[in-house]
Every structure is written in structure tokens, then in C-alpha cells.
Amino acid sequence: MSQGAWLYELGQQLRVDAVRAADAAGSGHPTSSMSAADLMAVLAARHLRYDFDDPHSPENDHLVFSKGHASPLLYALYKACGAVSDTELLSYRRRGSRLEGHPTPRLPWVEVATGSLGQGLPVGVGMALAGMHLDRLPYRVWVLCGDSELTEGSVWEAMEYAGDSGLGNxxxxxDINRLGQRGPTRHGWDLDAYQRRAAAFGWNTIEIDGHDTAAIDDAYAQAEASPERPTAIIARTVKGAGASAVANQEGAHGKPLSDAEAAIAELGGVRDNRVTVTRPEAGHQPHSFPEGRLELPSYDTGSQTATRSAFGEAVTALGHARGDVVVLDGEVADSTRAQYFAKAHPERFFECYIAEQQMVAAAVGMQVRGWVPYAATFAAFFSRAYDFIRMAAISRANIKLVGSHAGVAIGQDGPSQMGLEDIAALRAVHGSVVLHPCDGNSTARLTAAMADHHGITYLRTMRADTPVLYGPDETFEIGGSKLPRSSDADQATVVSAGTTVHEALRAADILEREGIPLRVVDAYSIKPVDAATLRRAAADTGRIVVAEDHWPEGGLGDAVLDVFADTRPSPRLMKLAVSSMPASATPDEQLAEARIDAESIAEAVRAMVRQEEGASV
Incomplete structure (x- = not known):
């Protein structure tokens, strides 16, 4: 059989198996799979360099299905490569099956979860950056994109970044198949429209018939021969190709074929061809950066420093100690203090500019290869990248997020710059950790602790200098808390984090003069929260006031409430949080206006104590 005939047969087999998988499941996207079948057949048979027996080999190419709904095609490809059996293929979308509706890393050959469109290419950029600048290995990154997702802004963030960075790998x-979910795509089969856009961002572009296996083969070869620029292969395809009942037909998206048997017969029947994917050339080792002893910065008790500065100094020290730590910036490194790392470790610092989606996506791509990325921007601006963070959790990704300029305490910049939703948003991410230290030494130690914790970890830092409460030898664990003030006589407890720890301590000084001893909990770990300390405080004092520089919904107050949701009896609990829209004002004015300053905290505790004392008379 000639090479062209073999590739044709393989493409038909992938279509048949995609139809069979969706038919067995009673759901899925076979037509979206059928359009790209020839593209994947040629890639696997002729150009992919991958060892299915060693999916974690640093020399492997990376294949990302950005159009994750075409999972039947991916699983059909795995079957053709001998990675999954026909029995497993037909378990598609069933409970307990590894073959989920959209790919996830439950399969060892899937490195990132896809399905939220527009994310595969930005993540691929991160992988390519890792290959070129960190691993310094010759692997390639191949990303299959659908035409519908090319309207997502994140795709063009990725296009610009890759073109500007010369990511020839x-x-x-x-896959330009013309049809989206509800009808034609914006540009249909106007390949030139896509070509002009990609070329404008500095990409090498190749327009082809996506069902001509010889043209596909040649296009891949051209991409491999273009080391200085990324390549966009713009392939005209037919959705549902090979099955006349659905080919180029509207209304066939996202559903199994009504007559799968007829389509399979038309496609030439069930096949069981096997592809021997070329393994990568052995002998390459990933680059490693020097490592040394960790010497975190330390600050004298009573001195003043900003937690954002402590982060910058700590992550820089961490970079000296660990060669796997990298930092990504959203063009605010001078504010987040990530610039300290950039100056000390320029080869491991990546400027993503004002493109927070690309920044988080690049971090996800880099962690695939074992790098430990810290991505830093203003706390408020992670909201732009929230879907990427959500998908990172599905990817089981190991990324560190650092949000500065949190809360109203930033002052005159006003609400557009204030992170007031960030705790709620990051607490809602599956398996996440949320940390909000109040001083330099706690920030430095938690910055280091993040590197050792696998998963999505968020550190919230502050703009202003704050007093250093803890000595440099204090320990800070994820899931812990501190008691900067407590006694056996305490009549109430204030639970605080960040700025409000200092306000709570000032409130304690006010109340002490009035004969109301106050316990202060520094709940620097908001998720997981230190439930044991909170329960003990409730048992000892019976009254809890939570003070936080955040909206009342979903923040520290709700984390505390969760602790007592199933506790009987529950303490009396009051939440102090930012409840009205702030405007420009000084930091002190902001805290007072939001009623989370020392006077407001003292007033809340005083009223709680006196009300209960009056009720008992």
C-alpha cells in the first residue's frame, strides 16, 4: 500500500472510531472529530515524536487538543497508537472511564485539560517557552485549534506572544471546517482572513486542503523547517467529512450520528490499523539552573515593610536556592516586586505584558514540564484569567499566583485597582490554597512554602508598608494561623488577615483600656483555614468578629462561618467587610469608610459584649 493510501486509510479509521465512540456513549462530537482526522493521521504517522510508554519523557513532543470537544478523535488516535484498547474506546463518557467528554490528565498522555475554548494555544505557548528557554530541548508543540475558538481574545494574546517571541517550536x-455550534463561523472558509491575522502577528502561515494528506505532510515539514517563527497551518476541512448525512450540514454539531452503521459503512467499515509513532531521539537532557542554600529575607520586629516587597525578595531568594522556580509578570513587576527576581534571574523571568490570560496559561504550560511558576499581577486583574485558573484546577496544575494591591487599603487608586473579589474567587477553585499574610516575615516564609505545595496556591499581598509582627524564626504553615494577642480572660475574638490584623491589634489596645480583653487571630491561611484555633477561640470567648478587606461574600468571613456550620452550639459571629463601593481616598480613610478600621472593630466588639451583658441582667 502506498504512503498516501495508508494515510487515507488511517484517517478513515479515526473517523469510524470517533463515530463508534460517540454512538456507544449516546453523546459527543463526532462531526468535529471527523473534520480533523486526516490532520491527526498524518501528524501521528509522520511527524509526532512521542514515546507512549514513557509519557513523562522530557524529549517527547507535546500535542494539545485545544478543541477539546473533539475528544473522540483524540481517543481514536490513542487507539491507533496502541495506547487504549477498542473496549476502552467504547467506554467513552461512561462513569469510571478515563475517556471523559473532554480530555483531562486522568489519561497519562493528556497534559492539560481542554474544552473551554481558546485555552489550548496559550497553554501551548507556555510549553514552547519551556522548551526553548528552560528545558532547551528540541521537542515541538502541536496545538489543534477549531475555527470557532479563533474568536476568543486569548487566542490572539497567544498569537502575538508566540510571534513576538519567535517560537519556532x-x-x-x-481546523477550518466552517461550522460552529449553531451555524457558520465568522469567516467560514475564508482561509485568507485567518492567514492575514496570523501573519500580522509574525507567524509563518500555510494554507492547505485539510483532507489532502500529501499537502498536510508537506505543511508539517515546512513548520519543522521554520525554526525562527511559529507556524499556523490553516486547513480547509469539512465538518463530518466522509459521511454524506452530516458532511458540511448544520444542526449536526455535538450529537452522535443518527445512523452510525450507515456512516461506518460509507467510511469503509471498522479497521484496526496500528501506527508506530516515532520515538524522540534519545540522549537529550533538560537544562538545569544552578541551585544553592535557601536564605530567605528577614525583617526586624517593629520595623516596617510591605508584604509585596517581602514576596519579591523571598521569591528571588527562592530562585537562588531552586533552579526550577520561574516568575511570570503582567507588566506590573515594579508594583508586585517581581522585578527583584527579574534582575537576579533574567533567564527565568517571563514578561507577559498586559495579557493575564496568557500569563496564567503560560504558567500552566511550564508546569507541565516540572517548572514551578509564580505568576504575579494585581489581585483584581486575575479576574480576567479566572477561566484559565478554573481549568488549571481540572488540569491538576501546579501554579503559584500572587495578587498584590489587595483591598481598599491601597487608597487613592480607587475601586478599579482594588482586589475585593479575589479571595472568594480563589477559594472557589477546587483544591486551591489561599494565603494572606500581614507582615514581611510571614510573607517570606509562605512564599517559600508555596513552592513545596502541589496545586493552585494564591498569595495575597498588600501595597503599603506594615509593621513586622513576627520574628524571622517563626514558622508559618499552610493551614495554620497565629495569635498575636490572647489571654485566658479574653471576652471576644477578632479573626483577621492582612491589613485588618494590624487594625485588630489597635482595636485590642483600645478595648484593653476599657477592660475588654480581646483575642486576635491572624488567619493568614484562609483556605485551608485553621479550624482548630477558631473552635478553641469560640469555646474560650463565645464571640467572634471577622474583619476583612474584601467584599463580604465569599471571603474570610465565610471561611470562618464554614467552620461553625455544623457546630452546636455556635458562637455569636459578626462579619465586618467592605460593603459599599469605594472611591478615591487615603488608605486610612478607606478603612474607616468601610468600617474595618480599629475604631470600627472596637465598636463592633464593644456592642456585642455590652448587648449580651445587658441581656443577661
């Missing part, structure tokens, strides 16, 4: 395979 990245190839985007654009």
Missing part, C-alpha cells in the same frame, strides 16, 4: 493546526 510551536505549530498551530487550524
Amino acid at each position: 510551536l505549530t498551530a493546526i487550524l
Whole structure:
């Protein structure tokens, strides 16, 4: 059989198996799979360098299905490569099956979860950056994109970044099948429209018939021969190709074929061909950076420092100690203090500019290869990248997020710059950790602790200098808390974090003069929260006031309430939080206006104590 005939047969087999998988499941996206079948057949048989027996080999190429709904095609490809059996293929979408509706790393050959469209290419950029600048290995990154997702802004953030960075190890395979979920896509089969856009961002572009296996083969070869620029292969395809009942037909998206048997017969029947994917050339080792002894910065008790500065100094020290730590910036490194790392470790610092989606996506791509990325921007601006963070959790990703300029305490910049939703948003992410230290030494130690914790970890830092409460030898664990003030006589407890720890301590000084001893909990770990300390405080004092520089919904107050949701009896509990829209004002004015300053905290405790004392008379 000639090479062209073999590739044709393989493409038909992938279509048949995609139809069979969706038919067995009673759901899925076979037509979206059928359009790209020839593209994947040629890639696997001729150009992919991958060892299915060693999916974690640093020399492997990386294949990302950005159009994750085409999972039947991916699983059909795995079957053709001998990675999954036909029995497992037909378990698609069933409970307990590894073959989920959209790919996830439950399969060892899937490195990132996809399905939220527009994310595969930005993540691929991170992988390509790792290959070129960190691992310094010759692997390639192949990303299959659908035409519908090319309207997502994140795709063009990725296009610009890749073109500007000269990522010649990245190839985007654009499956232009003309039809989206509800009808035609914006540009239909106007390949030139896509070509002009990609070329404008500095990409090498190749327009082809996506069902001509010889043309596909040649396009991949051209991409491999273009080391200085990323390549976009713009392939005209037919949705549902090979089955006349659905080919190029509207209304066939996202559902199994009504007559799968007829379509399979038309496609030439069930096949069981096997592809021997070429393994990568052995002998390459990933680059490693020097490592040394960790010497975190330390600050004298009573001195003043900003937690954002402590982060910058700590992550820089961490970079000296650990060669796997990298930092990504959203063009605010001077404010987040990530610039300290950039000056000390320029080879491991990546400027993503004002493109927070690309910044988080690049971090996800880098962690695939074992790097430990810290991505830093203003706390408020992570909201732009929230879907990427959500998908990172599904990817089981190991990324560190650092949000500065939190809360109203930043002052005159006003609400557009204030992170007031960030705790709620990051607490809601599956398996996440949320940390909000109040001083320099706690920030430094928690910055280091983040590197040792696998998962999505968020550190919230502050703009202003704050007093150093803890000595440099104090320990800070994820899930812990501190008691900067407590006694056996305490009549109430204030639970605080960040700025409000200092306000709570000032409130304690006010109340002490009035004969109301106050316990102060520094709940620097908001998720997981230190439930044991909170329960003990409730048992000892019976009254809890939570003070936080955040909206009342979903923040520290709700984390505390969760602790007592199933506790009987529950303490009396009051939440103090930012309840009205702030405007420009000084930091002290902001805290007072939001009623989370020392006077407001003291007033809340005083009223709680006196009300109960009056009720008992």
C-alpha cells in the first residue's frame, strides 16, 4: 500500500472510531472529530515524536487538543497508537472511564485539560517557552485549534506572544471546517482572513486542503523547517467529512450520528490499523539552573515593610536556592516586586505584558514540564484569567499566583485597582490554597512554602508598608494561623488577615483600656483555614468578629462561618467587610469608610459584649 493510501486509510479509521465512540456513549462530537482526522493521521504517522510508554519523557513532543470537544478523535488516535484498547474506546463518557467528554490528565498522555475554548494555544505557548528557554530541548508543540475558538481574545494574546517571541517550536493546526455550534463561523472558509491575522502577528502561515494528506505532510515539514517563527497551518476541512448525512450540514454539531452503521459503512467499515509513532531521539537532557542554600529575607520586629516587597525578595531568594522556580509578570513587576527576581534571574523571568490570560496559561504550560511558576499581577486583574485558573484546577496544575494591591487599603487608586473579589474567587477553585499574610516575615516564609505545595496556591499581598509582627524564626504553615494577642480572660475574638490584623491589634489596645480583653487571630491561611484555633477561640470567648478587606461574600468571613456550620452550639459571629463601593481616598480613610478600621472593630466588639451583658441582667 502506498504512503498516501495508508494515510487515507488511517484517517478513515479515526473517523469510524470517533463515530463508534460517540454512538456507544449516546453523546459527543463526532462531526468535529471527523473534520480533523486526516490532520491527526498524518501528524501521528509522520511527524509526532512521542514515546507512549514513557509519557513523562522530557524529549517527547507535546500535542494539545485545544478543541477539546473533539475528544473522540483524540481517543481514536490513542487507539491507533496502541495506547487504549477498542473496549476502552467504547467506554467513552461512561462513569469510571478515563475517556471523559473532554480530555483531562486522568489519561497519562493528556497534559492539560481542554474544552473551554481558546485555552489550548496559550497553554501551548507556555510549553514552547519551556522548551526553548528552560528545558532547551528540541521537542515541538502541536496545538489543534477549531475555527470557532479563533474568536476568543486569548487566542490572539497567544498569537502575538508566540510571534513576538519567535517560537519556532510551536505549530498551530487550524481546523477550518466552517461550522460552529449553531451555524457558520465568522469567516467560514475564508482561509485568507485567518492567514492575514496570523501573519500580522509574525507567524509563518500555510494554507492547505485539510483532507489532502500529501499537502498536510508537506505543511508539517515546512513548520519543522521554520525554526525562527511559529507556524499556523490553516486547513480547509469539512465538518463530518466522509459521511454524506452530516458532511458540511448544520444542526449536526455535538450529537452522535443518527445512523452510525450507515456512516461506518460509507467510511469503509471498522479497521484496526496500528501506527508506530516515532520515538524522540534519545540522549537529550533538560537544562538545569544552578541551585544553592535557601536564605530567605528577614525583617526586624517593629520595623516596617510591605508584604509585596517581602514576596519579591523571598521569591528571588527562592530562585537562588531552586533552579526550577520561574516568575511570570503582567507588566506590573515594579508594583508586585517581581522585578527583584527579574534582575537576579533574567533567564527565568517571563514578561507577559498586559495579557493575564496568557500569563496564567503560560504558567500552566511550564508546569507541565516540572517548572514551578509564580505568576504575579494585581489581585483584581486575575479576574480576567479566572477561566484559565478554573481549568488549571481540572488540569491538576501546579501554579503559584500572587495578587498584590489587595483591598481598599491601597487608597487613592480607587475601586478599579482594588482586589475585593479575589479571595472568594480563589477559594472557589477546587483544591486551591489561599494565603494572606500581614507582615514581611510571614510573607517570606509562605512564599517559600508555596513552592513545596502541589496545586493552585494564591498569595495575597498588600501595597503599603506594615509593621513586622513576627520574628524571622517563626514558622508559618499552610493551614495554620497565629495569635498575636490572647489571654485566658479574653471576652471576644477578632479573626483577621492582612491589613485588618494590624487594625485588630489597635482595636485590642483600645478595648484593653476599657477592660475588654480581646483575642486576635491572624488567619493568614484562609483556605485551608485553621479550624482548630477558631473552635478553641469560640469555646474560650463565645464571640467572634471577622474583619476583612474584601467584599463580604465569599471571603474570610465565610471561611470562618464554614467552620461553625455544623457546630452546636455556635458562637455569636459578626462579619465586618467592605460593603459599599469605594472611591478615591487615603488608605486610612478607606478603612474607616468601610468600617474595618480599629475604631470600627472596637465598636463592633464593644456592642456585642455590652448587648449580651445587658441581656443577661
